Amino acid sequence: MAQPYLALSDVTFSWPDGDPVFDGLDAVFGSGTTGLVGLNGAGKSTLLRLIAGELTPDRGSVTVHGSLAYLRQDLALDPHRRVDAILGIESARKALHRIESGAGTDEDFAVAAGHWDIEERAVATLDRLGLAHIAPSTDALGRTVGTLSGGETMLLGLTAALLGEPQVLLLDEPTNNLDLSAKSRLYAAVGQFPGTAVVVSHDREMLERMDSIAELRRGEVRMFGGNFSAYRAVVDAEQEAARAAVRDARSDVRKQGRELVEAQTKIARRVRYGKKMEGSVPRILAGERKRQAQVSAGKLRGSHIDKLEEARQTLTEAEEMIRDDREIRIDLPDTAVHPGQQVIELEDITLACGPTVSLTVSGPERIALVGRNGIGKTTLLRAIADASPRVPWRSLPQRLDIFDGDRTVAQNVADAAPHATPEQIRARLARFLFRGDAADTQASALSGGEQLRAALAMILLAEPAPRLLMLDEPTNNLDLPSLAHLTSALAEFRGALVVASHDLPFLREIGVTRWLELTEEGLHEVDPR
Structure with a gap:
């Protein structure tokens, strides 16, 4: 059988309002894993949707050689749906059960053909991706999924995709919301995929495992052999020469x-x-x-x-030839916390999700808070806020629900910094890429990446200036240039930090001084190595 591949020829696409995305795009993705990178808004998700057939190009052609599975970034599952329905094996299971009971029809045999072991494969794949608790046996495949976490939803979607044994796999930000254990399982699953995989990601650990990197920039795709480090080495050398x-x-x-x-x-x-x-x-x-x-x-x-x-x-x-990548530029205020100054004191606080914790933070400590999804890291950050930290503080929640959706970005920031003039607000927002009319965008109309930038602007430009920052998964939806600048800015921050994140490279680069893992038994010091 011929090797699977993807080919785009002269692909041109514009949105209904006339906003152009691609004009004569050419690209070929061969067998192996390819990481697709680019700035937020470059069109990465749109490109995947064109390949998957969800969108139709205005001109040109998209060739997919091999069966295809596509896992969207915004995957959402109805909690009332059955596991087998989500996995796409409901009709095959029903046919198999009728055949086993002696009531099978010719149509049932046609449906079951080639799927005699589908139940066992489904349970095994769920187990391989750390979802054995959802369906620990073939009988449990008929249960409803209930309320899954974002990470579990993504892994269940990947299970459904892999069960179809596709030859071409498209993944859009698959590691968002995954804890470290789930990431490891997903890395392994993608690494073992035998066909052509195109993975849109800002996860550097995922990108380091890719066979090649494709960069989408200015409406064109450029291929780089090797993983993310090899790609960065080429780009850095080119930029130095430029x-x-x-x-x-x-x-x-x-x-x-x-x-x-x-x-x-x-x-x-x-x-x-x-x-x-x-x-x-x-x-x-x-x-x-x-x-x-x-x-x-x-x-x-x-x-x-x-x-x-x-x-x-x-x-x-x-x-x-010089890259003019738009990056957020953050000038953090002088928010030094002196060594020995007490910032946080929690003693035997029982979280709503179960664990009892104690935590003391003194001086400009940098706490990395890790633990599996659902263990209560977000709940712990809320408990810290409820305990009234002893210095001015600000929190960046994972859901970014800190602004009024009916007001503009500028108005939301002005609410947090009431003594700043409109000119000062707009000058500060320009550093977060909200320039000109962009600052007048209604908060509810922002994209995911824009919401994160707006939230960062609110907490970092607030009055009084924060001397404690509590960040809940701050790197989700950040493109690589903005992530690098946020990392650099936080590395210079002289206040205290408590950061819940599964992004180990980010945590290491901001200079974490204590690593704490939250488990059912409480908080424990851990060694990230």
Whole structure:
């Protein structure tokens, strides 16, 4: 059988309002795993939807060689649906059961053909992805899913996709909301996939496991061999060369500009000298000298103007090679917490989800709060807030429900910083990429990534300035450039941090000083290695 692959040829697509996304896009994804990266809004999810057939290109073609499964980023499951219905095996199970009871029809045998072990495979796949508690036996496949966490929903969706034994797999941000254990299982499942997998992700650990990286930038896809580190090495080397080219080009522009001024000065001197000599030579000879001087001056001026224009064009081309990725720029206020200063004190607080915890934070400590999904990390952050920390504090909730959806971004930030002028609010929001009319966008109309930036702006620009930040999964929906800048900004923050996250590279880069795992027994110091 031929190897599965994806091919896009001359794909052009615009939204109904005329907003263009792709114009003549070409790309080929061969067998193996490919991480698809790009800025928020670059069109990664749209590209997957075009490949999956959910969207139709205005022009061009999409070729999928092999059966396809697509797992959306915004996957939501009805809690009243049965597990087997979500897995897509309900009709096959019913047919098998009728056959086993002796009441099977020809239609049942047709439905069951090739699926005689579907129940066992379903239970085994659920177990492999850490979902054995949902259906620990074949009998339990008929139960409803109840209220699953976001991470469990994603893993159940992946189970459904893998049960169909697809040859092409599309995953859109599959590690969002997964705890460390679930991430490990998903990494293994994707790594063992035998066909063509395209994975949209900002998860660097996932991207490090890819066979190749595809970057979607300015409406074009560029392929890079190797994992994320190899991709970054190539991009960094190219950017260093581009910056050197810009420096050289700017130097040449300055040089050509000086030479043009010198040439113009020389021409002006000749003109003045010619006027002085007009009375000392015959008129015919003076006229000929004047004509020759004008021709010479024109050639000299034209030569230098051409060189200057050529230098400017070279500079423009060199500057276009410099990545102008929009990044959030955060100037955190001076919020130092002195060593020994008590920030948080919790003693034997029983969380609603079960564990009893005690926690003391002193000085500018950086606490990483880890633990499986559903154990109560978000509940613990709320308990800290309810216990009234001893310094000004702000919290970034995972659901980003801290602003009024009926008010604009600027109005929401102004509510948090009532003493700032409208001009100051807009200047600060520009650093979070809400420039001009974007600051007047209604909060309820923001995308996921925009909501996160707006929430960050609210908590970091608030009055009084926070000296304790509590962040609940802050890296969800951040593109890689913004993630890098947030990491750098938090690394410079001199207050106390309590961060619940499953993003180990992020936690390590912000300089965590204590790692705490929340379990059913309480909080425990852990070694992240």
